Every structure is written in C-alpha cells, then in structure tokens.
Amino acid sequence: MDFSAILRKRRTIRFYRQMPVAEKHLLKLVESACHAPSAANNQVLRYTVVRTPDLVQAVFYNTSYAGRVTPRRSPQWGVNAPTAFIAISAVKNGPVLSNMVYADAGAAVMSISFAAVEEKLGCCWIGAFKAKEVTELLAIPETEQILFLVAVGHPAETPVEDTIQQGESVAYYLDEFDRLHVPKYSVEAITRIL
Amino acid sequence: MDFSAILRKRRTIRFYRQMPVAEKHLLKLVESACHAPSAANNQVLRYTVVRTPDLVQAVFYNTSYAGRVTPRRSPQWGVNAPTAFIAISAVKNGPVLSNMVYADAGAAVMSISFAAVEEKLGCCWIGAFKAKEVTELLAIPETEQILFLVAVGHPAETPVEDTIQQGESVAYYLDEFDRLHVPKYSVEAITRIL
Numbered sequence: 001m002d003f004s005a006i007l008r009k010r011r012t013i014r015f016y017r018q019m020p021v022a023e024k025h026l027l028k029l030v031e032s033a034c035h036a037p038s039a040a041n042n043q044v045l046r047y048t049v050v051r052t053p054d055l056v057q058a059v060f061y062n063t064s065y066a067g068r069v070t071p072r073r074s075p076q077w078g079v080n081a082p083t084a085f086i087a088i089s090a091v092k093n094g095p096v097l098s099n100m101v102y103a104d105a106g107a108a109v110m111s112i113s114f115a116a117v118e119e120k121l122g123c124c125w126i127g128a129f130k131a132k133e134v135t136e137l138l139a140i141p142e143t144e145q146i147l148f149l150v151a152v153g154h155p156a157e158t159p160v161e162d163t164i165q166q167g168e169s170v171a172y173y174l175d176e177f178d179r180l181h182v183p184k185y186s187v188e189a190i191t192r193i194l
Numbered sequence: 195m196d197f198s199a200i201l202r203k204r205r206t207i208r209f210y211r212q213m214p215v216a217e218k219h220l221l222k223l224v225e226s227a228c229h230a231p232s233a234a235n236n237q238v239l240r241y242t243v244v245r246t247p248d249l250v251q252a253v254f255y256n257t258s259y260a261g262r263v264t265p266r267r268s269p270q271w272g273v274n275a276p277t278a279f280i281a282i283s284a285v286k287n288g289p290v291l292s293n294m295v296y297a298d299a300g301a302a303v304m305s306i307s308f309a310a311v312e313e314k315l316g317c318c319w320i321g322a323f324k325a326k327e328v329t330e331l332l333a334i335p336e337t338e339q340i341l342f343l344v345a346v347g348h349p350a351e352t353p354v355e356d357t358i359q360q361g362e363s364v365a366y367y368l369d370e371f372d373r374l375h376v377p378k379y380s381v382e383a384i385t386r387i388l
Contacts (some may be wrong), residue, residue, distance in 0.1 A: 003197045003312050012231055017334060023387065024249045035355065037206055037319050038305060041263065041376060047385040055321050055388055086303040099339065100321055102293040103342070106300025114308065118197050125231050127294055138388060148297070161229065166202060170235050182235060187225045193217065194249055
C-alpha cells in the first residue's frame with residue numbers, strides 16, 4: 001500500500017474481530033521492526049510473538065486500554081479483544097535501561113504499526129500492563145526487561161483523527177455513534193521554522 | 195511510494211548532496227510525525243525546522259556521526275553535510291522526562307524517516323550532539339527539553355543492510371568501495387513464538 005495512504009489510515013485499534021492472525025503476518029510486523037534504526041546499531045530489542053489463545057487471554061487480563069474513555073473502549077475477552085500480542089523486551093546492559101532503548105522501542109512500534117496497516121491488521125501500543133505478571137507468563141529471560149506490548153488483531157473499529165490547534169484539548173473521546181475521535185495537533189501548532 | 199519499498203530502501207544517510215531542502219518537504223516530514231501515536235495522546239513533542247544555512251552550519255558543528263567508523267563517515271561542512279535539521283523537543287512536565295516521552299520521540303523519528311524516503315530525501319537520527327549549545331542556538335524555550343536532532347538532506351550515499359544471525363557482530367563498517375554496511379538481525383535471531 002502507498003505510504004501516504006498508510007499514514008492517513010493508521011490509527012490505534014482497540015476493538016478486534018474474533019479471528020486469529022496468521023503467524024506469517026505477525027512475523028511480517030516484527031520484520032518491519034528489524035529494519036528500524038537503533039542507537040549505535042546495538043539492536044538490544046527482542047520480540048515475543050503470542051498467538052496461543054490461552055496465553056493471549058492470560059496476557060490480555062494484565063493489560064488496560066484507553067484510560068480517558070474507560071470502560072467504553074476496554075475490549076472484552078471473547079467479544080472484541082486482541083487475538084495476538086507482540087511483547088518488546090530489551091537485553092539489559094546495566095541497572096537501568098537508557099532512554100535510547102525506549103526511543104529504539106518507540107521506533108520499532110511505529111514501524112510495526114505501519115506494517116500492520118499494510119497487512120490489513122490493527123494494533124494498539126500498550127504501556128499500561130502488569131509487567132511482572134506478563135514477564136512470568138511469557139517466560140521473558142532474566143537477561144531482558146519487558147518494555148511494551150503491542151496488541152494485534154483484525155480491526156473492528158475505525159477511529160477518526162481530528163486536527164487541532166495549540167490550546168485545544170488533546171483528550172480523545174467517543175461520539176454519539178461510539179466512534180473514537182483522536183485530536184492531533186496540526187503541523188503549524190507545534191512547529192517553529194528557522 | 196509503496197510502504198514495502200520504503201521499508202527496504204530506508205537507511206540512515208550521513209552524506210548529503212549540497213542543495214537545499216524545500217521548506218514544504220521538511221514540513222511533510224514533521225506532518226508525518228504529527229500523526230504518530232503518543233502516550234495517552236498527550237503529544238508533548240515540539241519540532242524546530244532549521245533551514246537557514248548559517249544556523250544549519252552552527253548546529254552541524256555541534257553534532258557527531260557514526261562513532262564506529264570515525265572519521266570516515268563524518269560529513270564535512272560545504273562538502274557533504276546535511277542541509278537541514280529537525281530538532282525534536284518535549285514540553286517538560288516534571289523534573290525528569292519519562293521514558294514514554296523518549297518512546298514517543300522514537301516513534302516520531304521513525305515516521306519522519308519513512309516520510310523522508312517518500313520525499314526522496316535522506317536523514318540521520320542524532321542522539322550525540324551538544325544539547326546545551328543547540329538549545330541556545332535554536333532558542334528552544336525553557337519550558338521544553340531538546341531530545342534529538344534529525345539531520346536531513348538529499349542523499350549522497352547508499353548504505354547496504356546485511357542480515358545477520360544471533361552471535362554475529364552488529365558493528366557497521368565501510369567496505370573497499372567506501373560503502374557503509376549495516377548488519378541487522380534476522381527475525382528468527384531475535385524473536386520467540388508462543
């Protein structure tokens with residue numbers, strides 16, 4: 001798909017159709033992240049693809065979604081929950097992971113999100129999850145630290161982006177048709193030109 | 195351009211042709227970042243586009259490139275240096291920026307990097323720069339903290355990605371034709387499937 005179309009179409013998806021995602025499609029998402037830039041090219045990120053329904057369910061119960069519109073955008077298991085997860089962890093190289101590792105992970109998630117649109121999938125970048133429980137469920141090695149989850153599935157909603165100017169509210173909201181609106185600043189609102 | 199083509203083609207570019215980048219193209223790059231996901235949709239990132247040659251030069255002298263192959267991939271002003279920069283800063287909301295802000299910035303840079311390929315430009319994500327000096331040069335407000343620079347220009351090199359397996363070196367290197375090779379892990383090398 002054309003990149004400009006992907007850019008327009010990509011939105012965080014929190015409701016999913018209840019059909020499995022093929023392993024090969026999930027690996028396509030991870031592959032897109034493998035090409036991403038990495039500080040000093042160190043590539044400390046590792047990926048755990050979760051497709052087994054019991055495990056997806058267990059991980060799902062340790063995640064939360066869309067705090068601003070709870071519970072109206074909280075998916076329910078067996079109804080509209082994600083059917084896969086990709087966990088992103090980092091190989092530890094000291095007591096605390098550097099900011100650059102989080103930046104690398106953000107770049108990886110962005111690439112995964114674009115690739116998801118290309119594969120006709122949707123995803124949700126999740127920072128709000130019970131890290132200890134998910135680390136145990138997925139048997140993440142002690143040499144690694146889990147950073148983020150990405151929920152993946154076939155989209156069952158079509159959120160809308162609204163352009164806003166400086167000073168307007170960034171709070172996303174549901175309209176009368178239960179459609180999620182995501183306010184995003186215009187270029188002019190947040191850019192200086194020198 | 196097709197996303198899969200952009201994904202294959204995108205590489206960090208450190209040598210540039212000496213011709214200016216049109217403002218509208220730089221704003222296209224920032225626009226791509228405006229659509230990116232943001233933790234709780236807070237959108238704390240701000241962008242400073244730098245095109246004025248004197249200012250680009252001043253910023254350039256506060257940046258460094260490709261530590262592993264210094265000085266062979268260090269661009270020189272007037273020869274193959276970037277002709278623009280985009281500075282990414284974040285509105286401060288406490289004494290220390292959270293990891294999520296760095297993750298947001300990583301996502302923004304990834305989107306900018308893809309958009310650069312779409313615009314037939316190249317860019318280099320720079321974490322190694324003199325933050326205090328650049329903050330002063332660009333008059334970044336005290337309410338913000340600069341996180342990253344992205345060097346931008348018309349590409350004058352074509353780096354190559356090499357696929358590596360677990361245990362192989364991630365060190366990028368220059369070959370006998372002065373072409374940069376960037377080893378990237380295969381999906382299998384860094385992915386577990388559950």
